[in-house]
Amino acid sequence: MPPSTCQEDPLAELRARFAARTQERLAAILDLVAGWRAGTANAQLDELRREAHQLAGSAGTFGFAALAEAAASLEAVAEQDDPPFDTIQPLLTVLTAQANRLVAAVPASRRRERDRVAT
Amino acid sequence: MQDKLGNGCKPTAQDGQRRPLSRVVAVEDDPDIRAVVDLALGHVGGLAVTCCDGGRVALEVVPAIDPDLVLLDVMMPGMDGLETLTRLRLDPRNRLVRVVFMTARVQPHHRADYLARGALGVIAKPFDPLTLAQQLRQLHATVDLSRGSTG
Numbered sequence: 001m002p003p004s005t006c007q008e009d010p011l012a013e014l015r016a017r018f019a020a021r022t023q024e025r026l027a028a029i030l031d032l033v034a035g036w037r038a039g040t041a042n043a044q045l046d047e048l049r050r051e052a053h054q055l056a057g058s059a060g061t062f063g064f065a066a067l068a069e070a071a072a073s074l075e076a077v078a079e080q081d082d083p084p085f086d087t088i089q090p091l092l093t094v095l096t097a098q099a100n101r102l103v104a105a106v107p108a109s110r111r112r113e114r115d116r117v118a119t
Numbered sequence: 120m121q122d123k124l125g126n127g128c129k130p131t132a133q134d135g136q137r138r139p140l141s142r143v144v145a146v147e148d149d150p151d152i153r154a155v156v157d158l159a160l161g162h163v164g165g166l167a168v169t170c171c172d173g174g175r176v177a178l179e180v181v182p183a184i185d186p187d188l189v190l191l192d193v194m195m196p197g198m199d200g201l202e203t204l205t206r207l208r209l210d211p212r213n214r215l216v217r218v219v220f221m222t223a224r225v226q227p228h229h230r231a232d233y234l235a236r237g238a239l240g241v242i243a244k245p246f247d248p249l250t251l252a253q254q255l256r257q258l259h260a261t262v263d264l265s266r267g268s269t270g
C-alpha cells in the first residue's frame with residue numbers, strides 16, 4: 001500500500017495505544033522489583049532488565065524520550081550483578097513520574113477504551 | 120567497506136541485476152515495536168512485511184516467505200537475534216538471506232560483532248518509523264544480490 005498523502009500522523013493511533021498501556025508496564029516493573037527485593041532468584045532481575053529494555057525501546061520509538069531514558073537507566077542498573085536497591089529506588093521514582101506524565105496526557109476516551117477492553 | 124552508519128556495504132558489479140526490496144520479515148518480541156515496524160514498512164514504506172514475535176517463529180516463516188531481507192531484533196527472550204541468525208544460516212534455504220539487526224546496542228564493538236556474524240547492517244533503536252523502509256532499501260541496494268538474478 002502506498003504511503004498516505006494526507007498530513008495525519010500515521011503513528012498517532014499506535015502512540016496513543018502505547019501511552020494508554022504505560023501504567024500497566026510500569027506496574028509490571030514495580031512488581032518485578034518487589035519480587036527481586038523479596039529475595040527470590042535473579043530471574044526476577046533478568047525479567048526486570050528485559051521489561052526495562054522493551055519499555056526503553058518502544059518509548060523511544062514513539063518519541064517519548066524522557067520515559068525512554070528513565071527506562072534505559074533502569075535497564076543499565078538491572079544488568080549489574082545484584083545491584084543495591086539504593087541505586088534502583090531513585091530510578092523507579094523517575095520512571096514512575098515520567099510514566100504518570102504520559103498517562104495524564106492520554107485522552108480520557110482512550111483510557112475508557114482501554115479499561116473496557118481489559119474487563 | 121562501511122557506510123556512514125557503520126554498516127557493511129559491498130557494492131558489486133552485479134548491482135544492476137539486483138531485485139528491488141519487496142518482501143521483509145521482521146522479528147521483534149515487543150508488540151508495540153512490532154506494530155510500529157509493521158506500519159513503518161507496510162503502510163509507510165510500501166513493502167510486503169511479515170512480522171514474527173520471536174526467533175523460533177522466524178525459523179519457520181523465513182524459508183516459507185523467502186524474503187529479500189530479515190529485520191531482526193537482537194534482545195529477545197528464548198532465542199535472541201544472534202542465535203536466530205546462526206540457526207537461520209544452518210538451513211540451506213536461508214543461506215543467502217540478508218539480515219539487518221535492529222537494536223539499541225550499537226556501540227562500535229557491537230556493530231563489529233553483528234557484521235562479523237554476517238549481518239548486512241544495523242538499525243539503531245529507537246528508529247525513525249518514517250524512514251525505516253528507506254534505510255532498509257539503502258542497505259539492500261548496496262549488497263551483492265546474485266540470488267536476485269535467478270529469481
